[in-house]
Amino acid sequence: MKTGAVATLHWLRTGEEAFAAMLEAIAAAGKSIRLETYVYEAGLIGEKFREALVKARGRGVRVQVLVDAMGSARLSTGFWDPLVKAQGEFAWFNPLSLQRWSYRDHRKMLICDEAVAIIGGFNIADAYNGDGVTRGWRDLGLLITGSLVDHLAISFDTFFGRATAAHKPLQRLRKAPTTVTSGQNWKLILSGPGRRHGELKRTLVGDLKGASSVRIICAYFLPTWRLRKELMQVSKRGGTVQLILAGKSDVALSRLASRRLYRAFLRSGVQIFEYQPQILHAKMFILDDTVYAGSANLDVRSLRINYELLVRILDPTVAGEARRIFEADLEHSKRIDLSTWNKSRSFWTKLREDWAYFVLARVDPYLAGRQLKTLR
Helix, strand or coil: CEEECCEEEEEECCHHHHHHHHHHHHHHCCCEEEEEECCECCCHHHHHHHHHHHHHHHCCCEEEEEEECCCCCCCCHHHHHHHHHCCCEEEEECCCCCCCCCCCECCCEEEECCCEEEEECCCECHHHCCCCCCCCCECCEEEEEEHHHHHHHHHHHHHHHHHHCCCCHHHHHHCCCCEEEEECCEEEEEECCCCCCCHHHHHHHHHHHCCCEEEEEECCECCCHHHHHHHHHHHHCCCEEEEEEECCCCCHHHHHHHHCCHHHHHHCCCEEEEECCCCECCEEEEECCEEEEECCCECHHHHHHCEEEEEEEECHHHHHHHHHHHHHHHCCEEECCHHHHHHHCCHHHHHHHHHHHHHHHHHHHHHHHHHHHCCC
């Protein structure tokens, strides 16, 4: 485990705020720009970012862009021709193949001059451009300065190098160990495929064991049995657990699978709320004064399959701001009542939820595991 100094962190509360901060950082960059994302769409926001990156390259800034091939399957490689012609660098992460489709780079980060970084749930797409209430998906991000930025840059370079090196395709995925880096007020958790890469889950379980107040905002919620147990234990020993989950989702199957778990959580005293105004895409976990933020959801894919990036923050100011964000989102969320919930569940509704749970909690990891064996 490496060590680093303190980091300064600032919440980006909306898509509008995040995109403005990202474009400002790109415009101010004088040496290097690293951009990594799962989804990049060729809309107004995507074109604005490409234009800013090309301009940066025109003033001599090194520009590198890494985009997941499945998340951005609708984006043509030709979209990046202006950047490549300006001698910028672009790469697909894990080009699509039937043999290795499952393992995706779900991370999102922008690093400029190794001085400022922005991480979170935001993809580069028009859907995120709004306040999360009247328009645009609800999401969150963090602007980071300090020593943590150097470690994010190192992680990007590792992934970009694998995407562009002359390895066999499956070797690129195999060389992706989980790493944990710590500073005075942060821990950077980089997770990858397989059960052995379980640092994210282990860290969360450790924090949950001593927590008395747990507040979670999560777009896709399908935690492992161990995490479900620890969440319910917090409530059973007199603590408070509040979950803000998706009332509207871009992945209907995920919402169905999550709802299969509601009854058990509600019976244990966990409070569940569903965010109403817009599609929920945020990821933020507040455990007492410890906060997690980044690209990872509490679902099987983030915990065992995807490549993810999460920062664990020990900062009273950041935690206090996180709680205020959570309280604001509660005002736009509907609480789920156990009695009403039980009465609303028809046989067919339960069947659909069982089926969704089976696909996401059983079939998806099974298929991913089969592919992982081919990497050895």
